[in-house]
């Protein structure tokens with residue numbers, strides 16, 4: 001699936017509402033790794049324009065190397081290399097006057113002269129390609145990466161399908177709010193009640209930039225009715241017991257593992273990637289895989305993709321219109337929201353405005 005990051009809506013649901021800069025008491029761009037494209041969407045010698053972190057960037061892949069991300073605009077006369085740029089001999093050639101830059105952002109050639117302006121450089125962004133995703137490191141202070149996103153065992157195992165994408169969607173919110181949605185237990189039955197009928201927290205584990213939340217739940221409603229079509233549900237009233245485990249690597253990557261128990265156990269993995277496009281919008285893209293299950297594998301995977309898209313759509317209207325409360329009035333079924341916010345503080349520079357509620 002082509003991921004179009006180049007054209008966020010100029011006018012979205014935010015038109016006429018609170019300006020985005022006043023919506024959240026912290027920067028829209030926390031430190032971390034963010035997925036800018038799926039590996040499948042960038043072949044050898046291909047070039048893609050990117051719009052993220054409120055900036056224009058260009059992504060390209062040379063024939064035999066990892067992908068590279070540079071600032072998009074040429075230091076010569078400002079052309080955007082993502083629109084008409086070409087990859088030649090491992091460098092990206094500007095579409096305007098054909099200056100060439102390598103993956104490190106150095107100018108390595110100007111047509112019809114041997115002189116290369118010494119200050120002609122582009123910022124090269126740290127890139128990691130893992131789990132079929134091209135990730136870019138963002139840090140306001142330009143620190144080098146402080147951690148890596150690990151290889152997910154499911155992405156290497158023949159017992160699992162390949163990842164299949166959900167339709168990407170732009171949501172007028174903040175990456176911290178999207179990630180918090182997986183911690184907010186009470187919303188699962190209120191908003192996703194057709195999929196989850198009961199849920200409770202089992203364990204919250206925090207290790208540096210990684211947070212893992214384990215939950216015990218009952219899958220319900222539409223999943224139950226659909227799986228019944230494949231002969232998996234025991235009866236129409238079945239509420240299949242299950243386990244959910246959400247692991248966050250910073251605020252840009254959320255790995256959701258789901259196990260549906262019962263007579264025919266099924267396991268899914270959903271990786272949700274949150275990419276700050278600008279100070280108003282975040283792109284949400286999902287990748288799903290399922291443990292192979294004979295002839296039911298691909299119908300179940302298609303069902304899981306649809307359910308994931310339905311869940312993201314159900315959250316969107318709430319997230320686009322809610323306000324961020326520093327000190328929410330929480331009940332005892334809300335899940336570990338405040339420990340999550342305290343953990344999230346590490347992704348903001350001390351100089352950026354911080355989420356005061358996280359200190360409560």
Ligand code: FES
Nearest residue numbers: 074076077094097
């Ligand atoms: S603007 Fe890029 S080479 Fe002139």
Ligand SMILES: [Fe+2]
Nearest residue numbers: 181187311315
């Ligand atoms: Fe949700």
